[in-house]
Amino acid sequence: SQTIHQWPATLVQPVGSPLSLECTVEGTSNPNLYWYRQAAGRGLQLLFYSIGIDQISSEVPQNLSASRPQDRQFILSSKKLLLSDSGFYLCAWRSFRLGEAFFGQGTRLTVV
Amino acid sequence: SQQGEEDPQALSIQEGENATMNCSYKTSINNLQWYRQNSGRGLVHLILIRSNEREKHSGRLRVTLDTSKKSSSLLITASRAADTASYFCATDTLGAQKLVFGQGTRLTINP
Numbered sequence: 001s002q003t004i005h006q007w008p009a010t011l012v013q014p015v016g017s018p019l020s021l022e023c024t025v026e027g028t029s030n031p032n033l034y035w036y037r038q039a040a041g042r043g044l045q046l047l048f049y050s051i052g053i054d055q056i057s058s059e060v061p062q063n064l065s066a067s068r069p070q071d072r073q074f075i076l077s078s079k080k081l082l083l084s085d086s087g088f089y090l091c092a093w094r095s096f097r098l099g100e101a102f103f104g105q106g107t108r109l110t111v112v
Numbered sequence: 113s114q115q116g117e118e119d120p121q122a123l124s125i126q127e128g129e130n131a132t133m134n135c136s137y138k139t140s141i142n143n144l145q146w147y148r149q150n151s152g153r154g155l156v157h158l159i160l161i162r163s164n165e166r167e168k169h170s171g172r173l174r175v176t177l178d179t180s181k182k183s184s185s186l187l188i189t190a191s192r193a194a195d196t197a198s199y200f201c202a203t204d205t206l207g208a209q210k211l212v213f214g215q216g217t218r219l220t221i222n223p
Contacts, residue, residue, distance in 0.1 A: 034211065043200060044200065046213070049209060090154060094211070099143070101147075101155075101202070101211055103156070104154055105154045106152075106153065108152070
């Protein structure tokens with residue numbers, strides 16, 4: 001069966017520090033991968049999505065970047081965090097055939 | 113970018129009543145999906161309706177899709193306290209690989 005792992009669950013980082021959030025998927029090949037951010041009480045904002053290794057599409061120009069060094073690994077990064085980067089970050093995957101998405105448990109990032 | 117817009121933003125009803133949430137979108141789609149999120153958790157997929165379908169049922173869930181109006185509705189019948197959560201629609205954009213979510217409806221079921 002397929003599983004998705006996202007870590008860490010919570011993170012408190014100072015302004016100006018770097019960020020690296022990792023997401024890995026098991027039990028499937030060539031998944032489409034997604035990073036979303038959710039502000040408190042709000043909807044999900046699509047940040048990046050990837051249809052293959054080193055194929056990244058950015059939806060919102062901002063202080064973040066994404067990479068996919070391996071088929072089932074998706075990394076969200078920042079060189080210098082801003083206060084506005086605080087939020088709940090969710091990773092998701094779905095089959096290349098498209099259909100339902102499966103979400104990780106999320107990372108709550110607080111930039112102080 | 114946000115495509116789906118849910119209505120209402122918040123809904124509070126008594127246990128046993130039916131809950132209806134609506135979603136509007138802007139572009140052509142492959143399918144539309146509904147998800148549920150318990151507070152502080154990841155999203156869980158509920159139901160998918162394809163662009164050539166008009167209605168779909170799954171247990172106590174009923175989804176309709178009107179592509180001419182670019183709208184969908186989710187009906188939860190005989191609501192239970194455990195249905196308390198946020199509900200989101202998501203559109204699978206035609207010609208793209210992305211899944212775009214709306215702002216969600218926060219549903220509260222009062223016992």
